[in-house]
Amino acid sequence: MVELEKIEQRMMRARRELLGLRNSSLHLVPANKLLPEILSYIFLLGVEQAEYDLDMAESDSEMCRRWRTIAINTATLWTHIDFSDHPPHNLTRLFLARSKGAILGVNLTLTDIDDLESEAHITEGMDILGEHVSKIGSLTVDAATDMQLDLLLTAFLQRCEPQPGTHDQTRAALRKLKLVDVSGSGYALTPNISRERLPFVFQTLRGLDDVTLEGTSLPWHSPAFEGLKRLHLVGLGTDALPFEDEFVNIIQNCPLLEKLKLEEAGLTLENSSDIVKMRRQTHPIDLHRLDSLHLSTLSWNEMEFILHLINAPNLKSLWIDTPTESVNPDGTIVDEGQEIEGLPRDEHVLKTVAVFINRSQADTFESSSLHTLHIESFDTTITADDDTNPHLMEVLKAVPNLNTLELCEIAVGDVVLESLSAVTPTPSVPGSPSKPPSKAPSMSTSISSIVSEQIPSPSIYPPPTSFAQYEFDEDDDDDEDWADEDTMEVDHDSSTPHQDHIPSPRPKKIIPICPSLQVLKLELIHDITREALRC
Structure with a gap:
């Protein structure tokens, strides 16, 4: 019995040795042939796909000795700090140690902690970050109240201030700042910051590239809004909005701005009713x-x-979505039911969108470079006599290079859809049949896909996926009858009708627009007909 146990132990050791030899073999494990730089990149992709799960980074270092060495030496693999482990946060401390000199991304969530515990939790987090504060390049604070948000941001800024007995400031590498106040209280920094501290606070906020404020705001005159590349404001209360001159200063101070996103967060206008004076x-x-x-x-x-x-x-x-009424600070609506320069409110906004696109290209003498356009929740109407939306048509005429068009909850009309799907026939040699090539895409448009959501009943035929994809329907069973198939009328010279036939009514003129369109998405569109979606 003892001998049998010894044999089993030797067999287990042999298996482990064989497993180790196999894992280190270049022939049996092709992954071992990969360069360390490639493996590091693969590890980073895995962590990003797992949304920076701490366990994912740890698992990369537990596969084999070689992988462990590469993972530990990949400093950027350990730079996402979110304090998701429980006190004393040993795993977070391990990540900070392995991150070495790499720039850190810190995410602090305080939405599940009551106010009485917030201060102790924040102090503990700042003590752990300690000497690493100068390496924080991205800071996200997600708090349940403005008190928590203020405590956290104040604690961070204090770490960046000169300590007693020193003259050097701990200059943070902060480039990205995201502040979220779930309560939407309005302000991330209380107004009672001392005048002595204010210069250090502003100095720390200087040099940001990316700012996101959700339900909260910073002083609009601060250096946080200078030299930005990305600005995202979400859900700001009326009291927290920038005034008109403050917003203009922000735009002037950010000449390198690449992305501007405003959702339920605009500005307070000096004159909200006189649109002509505002333009002037x-x-x-x-x-x-x-x-x-x-x-x-x-x-x-x-x-x-x-x-x-x-x-x-x-x-x-x-992306233009849901223009609303103009509301006074006391909650009264300024423009309820009134027209703007003779147009309903939303149609006037569409007209302004077209002017914006055309004006932006006026100095370049080139067509618009806009590739993606989203228009949603516009209250526009279409009459039975004129089945079109002229202001939407003007917008689409201004974007000939458009690749993706998304229309949601807006009156479109058959004329717009017919113009989007209009085709230009290929010239044929005189005296020869001009049969369309098999499965050939349209000459003037090649819309490859349509995502049609919640199309109203009755169902539309042909299905939207075939909309404007081909110039003619293909009939594999009877190629000789191709000329009898129905095709959409387009703007071209009609041939003289045969004398034995009664002349048909002159087809209406259709102007092709957006010839580069590849993707069309229609959602909650209730005023289209099957004829407008036919190829």
Whole structure:
């Protein structure tokens, strides 16, 4: 019996040795042939896919000796700090040690901690970060109340101030700041910061590239809003909004701005009712690097002010969503039911969008570079006599290089859809049949996919996935009858009808628009017909 146990132990040791030899073999394990730099990159991709789960980074260092060595020496693998482990936060301390000199991304969530525990928790976190504060490049604070947010941000800024007996400030590498106040109270820093501390606070906030404020705000005159590349404001209360001159100063101080996103967070206008005076007094600011502009759920005059203020000749993506009424500070609606320069409110905003796109290209003498356009929740109407949305048509005419168009909850009309799917026939040699090539894409448009959500009943035929994909329907069973198939009328010279046939009514003129369109997404569109979606 003893001998049998010894044999089993020897067999287990042999298996472990064989496993170790196999894992270290270049022939049996091809992954071992990969360079350390490639393995490091693979580890980083895995951690990003796992949304920086601490366990994922740890597992990379527990596979085999070689992988462990590479993982431990990859400092950027250990730079995401979120204090998700329990006190005394040994795993967080391990990550900080392995991050070495790499720039850190710190995420602090205080939404599940009551106010009485917040201060002790924040102090503990700042003590752990300690000497690493100068390496923090990205800071995200997600708090349940403005008190928690203020405590955390104040504690961080205090760590960046000169300590007693020293003259050097701990200069943070902070480039990205995201502050979230779930309660939406309004301010991330209390107004009672001493005048002595204020210069150090502002110095720490200087040099940011990316700022996101959700339900909270910073002093709008602070250096946090200078030289930004990305600015995202979400859900700001009326009292927390920047005034008109403060917003203009922010745009002027960020000439390198690349992305501007405002969701339920606009500005307080000096004159919210006189749109003509606003246009006359607004001097456009050129933002040559702005490639993405997102305006969602702002009052219509705030939207129009921003569109008049900004020139963006290299804009690639434009999102315009849900213009709302203009509301006074006391809650009364300024423009309830009234027209703006003879147009309903939302149609006037559409007209301003078209002017914005055309004006931004006026100095370049080139067509718009806009590739993606999203328009949502516009209250526009279409009459039975004129089945079109003229202001939407003007917007689409201004974007000939558009690749993706998303329309949601807006009256479109058959004319717009027919123009989007209009095709230009290929010239044929006189005297020869001009049969379309098999499965050939349209000459003027090649929309490859349509995502159609919640299309109303009755169902539309042909299905939207075939919309404007081919110039003609292909009939594999009877190629000789191709000329009898129904095709959409397009703007071209019609041939003289045969004398034995009664002349048909002259087809209406359709102007092709957006010839580069590849993706069309329609959602909650209730005013289209099957004829408009036919190839």
